[in-house]
Amino acid sequence: MNLLTLTILLPLVGVLALAIAPRENTKNIKLIALGSSVITLISSLLMLTKYKFGVQGFQLVSSHSWFKVFNINYAVGIDGLALVLILLTTVLVPIVVVGGWNEAENGRWSVKTYYILILVLETFMVAVFAATDVFLFYVIFEAMLVPVYFLIGGFGRGDRGAAALKFLLYSLFGGLLMLAAVIGIFVISVHQGHASFDVTQLSHLKISHNTQDWLFLGFFIAFAIKAPLFPFHTWLPGAARSATPGTSILVLGVLDKVGTYGMIRFCLALFPEATKTFAPYIIVLALISIIYGAFLAIGQKDLNSLIAFTSISHFGFIVLGIFALTSQGITGASLYMVNHGFSTAALFLVGGWMIERRKSTQVADFGGLQRITPVMAWSFFIAGLSALALPGLSSFVSEFLVLLGTFTRYPAAAVVGTLGIILAALYVLILVQRALHGPLQEGNEDTPDLNLREKVAIAPVIVALVLLGFYPKPAIHTINPMTSQVLSQVHVSDPTPLAGR
């Protein structure tokens, strides 16, 4: 079997094992979930040995006929972008399992259900990045919402039912717009003589300018809701407030990347003319996201909402990089997706532990933890520094590339974007000051520091943040061929080509 397909299916094997495991023995269930996600991780790492770096196009491809009437195939394959995002997914899932070892205990449903949903979600997340058939992508894009809906609604806090419903309605609405566009591009392919959903073949279609605009919007709005970009972001804070930390990591760290991934893979590659038409407007929206998200983050008193709003700001950077349509911009945005995955994971993990210990989500309640729990506080601090893109940590590289790429085409936008960095410093440092330093809040005296399990969970994330900060070259090298391919599909070249990076 194709190694990629194997990676997609392995979590489902875990689901089967969980399905027959007895419900009462929760430790067993957690171990099965952990084992299955680690095996999936190994399988995805094995893909690196088969993958030819520096080559354009999809690799490890495999295709089987699925639904003949419409020539729909189970077609999977990965390029550099898909590869790094799949690795991000398979790395984060075991971390989520270890880090949130006890978070399913007080849900509405059994621990077993929680891990079944997590593993089903992992299959979908790997498959969605691997799909090279637009229809297959769409199916997974929609189907993956269902486990998240139950993860938020079944295991979350507070007004979880409403948050889950809002999340699902927003996403499904966007999905329906995308469905109309998917059907549209398919019918065009039928009329041009070759019915297909293959993303490479569809990119060769000749589509009139006007039609491109509409189809582009169908895809783009769906991805903008997912990403989430201003003004489609309003579902996110509620979902982040209600979800468990593990679910939040998967939603913000991986699931939302499907939006920005889809913009590159589908919006840019399939509708080059429309991309150029809409790019300036989208850049404005991205800038609004950066600034607006940052300001809202500064004003938040709830820790989870705060992290959610910083993400809106960061997604603004990613979208900015993509629609600057320069090689630095797109490579930077792609790298940003990975880095943001890790830095959000770190924030939600440590934030989740703080909330678990303190039984409060209010930032002000954590005061003085630095002295009591140094390891936890330092982990949180590093995660925060990565969110503000401190040089030496991974986000710096990607943010720098994005701004550089933007500057060569839209200098003014780059200047406004840079403001986002300053605001990021503000919200992170205020957060750290309020939450960790200052006078010790009452009730915090006996807070235990991170235990071994938690240290094991956070260590790889921090290693990744530092490693990708000091030595991002392998990741950039993996992503670059995809960038040049996309830029040639859009028919643009860099305004001022810079000699080798």
Added chain:
Amino acid sequence: MLSTPALNYNLLAPILIVLGGALLGVLVEGFVARAYRARLQIIIALLTVATAFGWVISIRAAVSQTAAIDSVSTDAAGTFLQGTILVLAFVALLFFTQNDHFAPQASALPGSSEEKEATLSGVQMTEIYPLVLFAISGMLLFPVAHDLITLFVALEVLSIPLYIITGLARRRRLLSQEAALKYFLLGAYSSAFFLFGGAFLYGFSGSLSLGAIRTAAQTPGANHIFLFLGLIFVSVGLLFKVGAVPFHSWTPDVYQGAPTPVTGFMAACTKVAAFGAMFRIFVVAFGAIQSDWRPVFVAIASVTMAGGAIAAISQRDVKRTLAYSSITHAGFLLSGVIALSQIGLTSMLFYLVAYGFATIGAFGIVTLVRDSTGEVNDLNRWAGLAKKSPLVATAFSLFLLSFGGVPLTAGFIAKFSIFTAAYDSGNIAIVVVGVLSSAIALFFYLRVILIMFFKEPTDDTVTVAVPSFMVSAGIGICFIATLVLGVYPDLVFNLLRLPTLLVP
């Protein structure tokens, strides 16, 4: 000397078998002791439907226009529709077997002492089974009928038993009888419209045959005024049967009032038969003048999709919600009819299968949620159902997700293919309206899931009845079909990959 017309009994057999089964059922009513009737009737009904289905399979490759002179067309689409009706009817009949849905004695006044007496003595109305079989025979004839008289006879044969069984609910009998009366009056009215339109078409073409109407419509210089009048009145009759806006107002009342198993049967099978007939009439008789009627139908389909979805939002009764949702689905199905293409027909047929299974399954589950006085249809009292019975809540959610067109359910493939057909035929407006209506419809499907899964149970009197074997089997079949057709739709589409589905 009078020569008898040649009939091809082989091709007519499915219809005749069901009619025979119905007549046998009537005899059973007359001659078998009361104690054995119910069980015998169930067996007869299920066997009849299964035999007829077997026969349909054996004639699936037949193509003929002369099975009954030229009144019945046999072709792939026709046999597929007949097979669909029979399968769905079989599953629906499984839900009839719970013996507490039907009035013990329909002739007794609601609340009268006769009624109480009948209830106490444990009498059951078993006439319901022959009536259902009569309705099925009409449904089998309707989509293959090829002339206006046969169409009308089939329409009446399928409708009249339905009027009766709508009024047979055991509980809330006044509501049920009101529904039956409403259904009957409006149904009779719409049948009259259909007949009236048929008369105009006869006057226009000099023939009752659909083929002859098309030939007359293509004749240059013909005065089309009577053709259009006929088209309009015939359409009214058909649109009433499928419950399209603005002829939909009976749907919620009848769906709510009828005994729930009957609602499931009626909602699924009547739609299959009516849409089958509609497609045939519009392709064969009116295909040549499609540019004249298409814009009107685009408007009707759009209003039906949007109207059903919007009206459903404010519903608090699960049966009424499903009724409005069925109106929305009628709109989606209409957009397949309007496409008038092979792909339009294929996707409409698939849609009918997907919708049929989800509908019967959903109404089947409605029969299980009870309190001491019978079914609980108030959605607010469904709160926390997932705690009481996770399996039932999961199954109901799957059907709702399928209605909403969420991927990996049959409903998604159905919606996708029917929108593709509409887009392909140039009706982009319908796709846009369809997408927006789907979004609205999703809201109330998801709200029901929310109520079942994420609300705390508030009402301890509401319980989920333990389903009998037959009922579990029915729900199980619908559940598996919805899932399997969502993952592997070729199972149905492969049956339809033929050069000609519909003989003109």
